[in-house]
Amino acid sequence: MAQRPTGVKKSEARSSPVRFRHKHLLAIADLDRFEVESLLDRAEAFAELSEKKVKKLDTLRGRTLINLFFENSTRTQSSFELAGKRMGADVVNMSVKSSSVAKGETLIDTAATLNAMRPDLLVVRHGSSGAVELLSRKVDCAVVNAGDGKHEHPTQALLDAFTIRDRLGNIEGLTIAICGDVLHSRVARSNVALLNILGARVRLVGPPTLMPIGADRWGAEVFHNMRDGLKDADVVMMLRVQRERMTGGFFPSAREFFWFYGLDEEKLKFAKPGALVMHPGPMNRGVEIDSTVADNPNVSLIETQVRMGVAVRMAVLEALAESGANEEAR
Amino acid sequence: MAQRPTGVKKSEARSSPVRFRHKHLLAIADLDRFEVESLLDRAEAFAELSEKKVKKLDTLRGRTLINLFFENSTRTQSSFELAGKRMGADVVNMSVKSSSVAKGETLIDTAATLNAMRPDLLVVRHGSSGAVELLSRKVDCAVVNAGDGKHEHPTQALLDAFTIRDRLGNIEGLTIAICGDVLHSRVARSNVALLNILGARVRLVGPPTLMPIGADRWGAEVFHNMRDGLKDADVVMMLRVQRERMTGGFFPSAREFFWFYGLDEEKLKFAKPGALVMHPGPMNRGVEIDSTVADNPNVSLIETQVRMGVAVRMAVLEALAESGANEEAR
Amino acid sequence: MAQRPTGVKKSEARSSPVRFRHKHLLAIADLDRFEVESLLDRAEAFAELSEKKVKKLDTLRGRTLINLFFENSTRTQSSFELAGKRMGADVVNMSVKSSSVAKGETLIDTAATLNAMRPDLLVVRHGSSGAVELLSRKVDCAVVNAGDGKHEHPTQALLDAFTIRDRLGNIEGLTIAICGDVLHSRVARSNVALLNILGARVRLVGPPTLMPIGADRWGAEVFHNMRDGLKDADVVMMLRVQRERMTGGFFPSAREFFWFYGLDEEKLKFAKPGALVMHPGPMNRGVEIDSTVADNPNVSLIETQVRMGVAVRMAVLEALAESGANEEAR
Secondary structure, three states, X not given: OOOOOOOOOHHHHHHOOOOOOOOOEOOHHHOOHHHHHHHHHHHHHHHHHHHOOOOOOOOOOOOEEEEEEOOOOHHHHHHHHHHHHHOOOEEEEEEXXXXXXXXXXXXXXXXXXXHHOOOOEEEEEEOOOOHHHHHHOOOOOEEEEEEEOOOEOHHHHHXXXXXXXXXXXXXXXXXXXXXXXXXXXXXXXXXXXXXXXXXXEEEEEOXXXXXXXXHHHOOXXXXXXXXXXXXXXXXXXXXOOOHHHOOOOOOOOHHXXXXXXXXXXXXXXXXXXXXXXXXOOOOOEOOOEOHHHHOOOOOEOHHHHHHHHHHHHHHHHHHHHHHHXXXXXX | OOOOOOOOOHHHHHHOOOOOOOXXXXXXXXXXXXXHHHHHHHHHHHHHHHHXXXXXXXXXXXXXXXXXXXXXXXXXXXXXXXXXXXXXXXXXXXXXXXXXXXXXXXXXXXXXXXXXXXXXXXXXXXXXXOHHHHHXXXXXXXXXXXXXXXXXXXXXXXXHHHHHHHHHOOOOOOEEEEXXXXXXXXXXXXXXXXXXXXXXXEEEEOOHHHOOOOHHHOOOEEXXXXXXXXXXXXXXXXXXXXXXXXXXXXXXXXXXXXXXXOEOHHHHOXXXXXXXXXXXXXXXXXXXXXXXXXXXXXOEOHHHHHHHHHHHHHHHHHHXXXXXXXXXXX | OOOOOOOOOHHHHHHOOOOOOOOOEOOHHHOOHXXXXXXXXXXXXXXXXXXXOOOOOOOOOOOEEEEEEXXXXXXXHHHHHHXXXXXXXXEEEEEOXXXXXXXXXXXXXXXXXXXXXXXXXXXXXXXXXXXXXXXXXXXXXXXXXXXXXXXXXXXXXXXXXXXXXXXXXXXXXOEXXXXXXXXXXXXXXXXXXXXXXOOOEEEEEOOHHHOXXXXXXXXXXXXXXXXXXXXXXXXXXXXXXXXXXXXOOOOOOHHHHHHHHOXXXXXXXXXXXXXXXXXXXXXXXXXXXXXXXXXXXXXXXXXXXHHHHHHHHHHHHHHHHHHHHOOOOO
């Protein structure tokens, strides 16, 4: 994990696009600390441009981005679509749920078909862990994992880190508690990996039934109650709970889940005074988070997360396009 | 209700974009007569450009328009999409029916999420009256109501007025009969409001079960039979009837509805000779309108309405973008 | 059927857009040999540009392409969308399955509505044979048939011919076997017509239940077994089989179909040594084609077909736009 090289000022890093060592962004492990920090610097520059109403860039003009979503996600898909369009790319959305997959086409045939259309960037969301990685091996273009099963969702972790850095200046040394349904959460996996790279102390908090076996070896401390898990936390990240999992198998009811793990003003007091609250959305109000916390602008970073999402994805798309364009030269 | 200021020629009004006093276009009541007439002048300029095959403008380059449709409407959504793209905007379509709403997200959370993506224009269609207004209070950008429940559909009324003015030169003093299922029609509500602003005499014609209580206080005369309602009418606007409402609750059958209220050549004779026929589409042929009338190019303005839709929406989007851009300066 | 005029070199033909004699591309019969060859030359130029990463052209800037799909087809729709966007057009996708058609609108009303929006190009896929032709009579713009029922799919045949020419240099005199479910295949119909124009010897191979009556009068020789049908064939084109047709009515089971007609290495030996394999996709592996053949890069042209699809559609869209723009001048 490299530090930013001495002598490179933040403003200089910002002025040029990032280049990744790897061709794809499939998991946080594809990145080192220097790449992450350069990327967040670059995202900062894009976020500033956007606030100045300079929204349209020509960086990706003539490039084609295919948004390939095997699962519905208006939020993530729109975020990538906006990021691509703001950089001048041609964006083509493909919802494959109802289409060729229904006709019995294999994932690898879908990959070959897309590849033959010569896109430059492929953003993929898939319900099965590992599907995006498999697909990436069959195409020539750069692939971004926009969420695969319970595995990873690296741009979500990057935007979360960007949001924290934007508010608190630095991530190194912070204590960050990730709470709720860790078992089914790709957001949790990507966040633990990224926050470790950036030097945070990470905790996972949730009921034993929703905590993966071996989570204590991910680089995080595991807790089963909010009082201990939130102690001295600078940031509390709540995870989305699928309501359909609250029917006995994992937890008796949504009401009991809220009682023990739902973040309200009382439980937030367990954390450090002034602790910040995050959620990847969409929220289940009254299940994993209470409206008094979610809507309190002094503690909630939830809207900022969405805003940062577009800027971070612009930086990621640019970095992958740059890396691809310079492939032969390297 | 201001008149166009004396000394401002039509061609001058046309040469510059309109500015609205209000930030959003949620209902016809947001507009005064001067704004409406300037807008129709501007739409006329866009319609002329379009016929000259000058279709692409740069007015909205770098601006983002989100088309947020909670109800399906290929027709209205495409019309706004085309209007946005012809002005150079980046257009992102979101069909929210099957997505985050299904995941239990509230309308206000959806609004906050979209707002955080920093669009410039938000076009919203929703099944519940008032939902678009609620959403508009939670976002920073300009919002256009593209139809909310049984409440309003202001751009439809504007394109209807534009179509009439284009054909008859003026709206002041005309007698316009709006016929059919007034109870469930947002098109009727917006049209009554707009035609009153423009000085027309408005009538509502329909069975008592499909006429809202108090419709006579909207600024329209209420009739329950076509013979009296169409007498001396210059324009007959038919409303779309939902077939599923023809099953006893509101009316015995589609066949009886057609017999009493469906517009055919016979009933059209009740109106002024040369009276024109309009319909917002999609039509139920043989229910509220007969093909002999709908397809007669001498009386039917139905295709013109669709064509005018794109031009009117271009003018509306431009006006809202302009108003937003100059917000601080005012 | 005209030959390319003497004295016109290939490179010259390439340097300028093609013009069609007909306004629409509804069926292969709309084209003559000169138009086809010019189109393939032009597609070759686009394919070369694309490989050089010159992907964005301004040829169709300011033009609007509507992709109107009454049937799902991610593959074909994306191919036209990419082709349109790479030439600078504004592309609007309409999936009409769930929308206005569900509201009871007739095909002709849909056509009138679209026409009123003043698109320049309309790409239509419909489940009923002849629907696209009907629609084309009701609109002012150029229409491309992207597949109508069991009738035609002309751009698929063009990309197939382009793929063969790209690999073998010439089509005249080749023996090409089209195999499988000919009865339900619009791809087969368009290919027989086009390959006849280009001077190939065409064969249709399939079980009697899946061979249309009168197929022997299409300009192809009919065979009911693969051994005879593939003898001396330069190219073997497999057709997609709908699995739901393998349940007794047309054939006992997918397994028996594969046994008699599925292309594997054994059956491919019936063809000329070095024969090439094609499939319009999506494939049913293990039904009409075996993976050992489909994935063998020495014989399979399946990925090339998809790649050629975008270039061919660019050439078609350009030709139709050109023809329209010069309509009055002719």
